[in-house]
Amino acid sequence: MERIIFHIDVNSAFLSWIAVKMVREGKPDLRLVPSVVSGDPEDRRSIITAASIPAKKLGIKTAQPVSMALRTCPSLVIVGGDWGWYKECSEGFISICRKYSPVLQQFSIDECFIDMSFRCYGQDPVEVATRLKDEIRTTLGFTVNVGVGSNKLLAKMASDFEKPDKVHTLWESEVQEKMWPLGVRDLLWVGKKTEARLTSYGIRTIGDLATIDITMLTRLVGRNAAIQLHEYANGRDDSPVETEVAEAKSYSAERTFSKDLTDPVDIDRALFNVACIVAHRIRRDHFRASTVSMFIKYTDFSVAQKQCQVPQPTDVTAMILNEARRMLHEVWDGVSPLRQVGLGVSKLTHENYEQMSLFEDPRMEYYREWDRQYDEKRALAEDARMLAYERK
DNA sequence: TCTGGGGTCCTAGGACCC
């Protein structure tokens, strides 16, 4: 039996969600004017997180620097984000989708797949998809696109066709007509680099990619990628809709400085801050990490990174920070200005036992107490934010 | 114009073991 998969994608999610909130407060609808969501517009390094359709029509794009967008459109309306509200909107739309099928995979905060193979039996999938999109719009106030296809890839490609508030199909029988004329960049997993490589060999459309000799493609992108791209370009994908939420495999945090830094004290302060954040997150989720990595970005955007294994899985801020500090001094010459510093942990376990070590740092008790206090303050801050949020 | 932040997966080379 041919599968029926829906991909539901919120149109300009962060912008739509902020717009809904402002409309409820009696303010004008951001979706009707050139507007964007971004970080602090005063910071020269802020970039655009989401743009309205009128803004996109002016050439303003996601991930563009705000300063650049303002030059394009001086009257651009700029608003900040609201993670608490985003989360609420996301949960709202996911729970409506789940009513249509319990076989649901959340792909990101604003996208999900549902397997409708059984639920659509005897019904027109387009009618069902239209009902779903309309229900989200009328109950939650924002629009989505629904892509309908016989697998996840086709459904996702279809939801990316004309926006907003639309249902599109992409069945296997429609691949040649609807997908092959598109540029290779439109295919999932073909980014800037792969596009450049492919087009330099005259492979411009998804159709070119679908019909090219596989050995030729292997020489260009390697064996595994070649097989994958060839399958996708032909509209083939048998991956299931995964209902299990996968556990995190890594956590990281990074800080970009508003001005490039050379002062080791400033840089260490940033490293300290990201270490606190990352360590707090793994404690919150009951993980310990065996690998610590540290990375820096230079002014030319090149990145250097270093990682190491810790003797025992840890969730102690001081242990993580010490490794990161050591690696920073190994990798940074102490002179070159830095744009960014970051820290990550991976190889996570839920191991709970504490192996007694003769060489355990005698300050360990102090470190743990410090972390406990930190977590408590952080939890209080979260509560206060939630309360303030509920009062609105 | 001057580029955020948080993830996943892949590749390739070297070390080490059997």
Place this chain on the structure above:
DNA sequence: TCTGGGGTCCTAGGACCC
């Protein structure tokens, strides 16, 4: 004394996604 080949782990770097 010198040899093949496979497997696993670690590290650094890169591509891609939202």
